[in-house]
Amino acid sequence: xxxxxxxxxxxxxxxxxxxxxxxxxxxxxxxxxxxxxxxxxxxxxxxxxxxxxxxxxxxxxxxxxxxxxxxxxxxxxxxxxxxxxxxxxxxxxxxxxxxxxxxxxxxxxxxxxxxxxxxxxxxxxxxxxxxxx
Numbered sequence: 001x002x003x004x005x006x007x008x009x010x011x012x013x014x015x016x017x018x019x020x021x022x023x024x025x026x027x028x029x030x031x032x033x034x035x036x037x038x039x040x041x042x043x044x045x046x047x048x049x050x051x052x053x054x055x056x057x058x059x060x061x062x063x064x065x066x067x068x069x070x071x072x073x074x075x076x077x078x079x080x081x082x083x084x085x086x087x088x089x090x091x092x093x094x095x096x097x098x099x100x101x102x103x104x105x106x107x108x109x110x111x112x113x114x115x116x117x118x119x120x121x122x123x124x125x126x127x128x129x130x131x132x133x
Contacts, residue, residue, distance in 0.1 A: 001088065001092055002092075003034035003036060004034075005085055005089075006034055007033075007034050009082075009085070011032050055110050056107070056110060056111070059103055059106055059107040059110060060107065062099075063100060063103045063104060063107065066096045066097075066099045066100040066103060067096075067100060069092075069096045070093055070096040070100070073089050073090075073092055073093035073096065074093065076089050077089055077093070
């Protein structure tokens with residue numbers, strides 16, 4: 001979604017607007033194509049997706065990811081004065097809040113079952129077919 005917004009805002013820039021906005025270094029490498037990066041310029045990569053295959057660890061990571069996304073949207077809203085962009089960002093921000101709530105409910109349900117067999121005894125996605133001794 002953010003990539004689509006950036007594309008819509010930059011696709012018709014003139015060469016002078018590209019230079020004035022400080023977008024020239026990006027333009028040299030990517031023209032006006034969307035190349036997912038952090039605001040610092042670090043390209044997106046799968047290293048940011050932390051998955052352990054453990055229910056509690058993964059749900060906790062999901063909660064953190066939703067909060068990080070919400071903070072990013074908050075920061076975009078602090079900097080943006082475009083009402084059309086802000087409407088989309090507010091929608092995305094609200095969606096992150098709902099996701100956080102649902103992952104929180106999932107984590108609570110998982111923790112309620114910690115005393116049950118196999119929550120920590122084995123990793124169901126890895127230890128399939130192993131028999132309890």
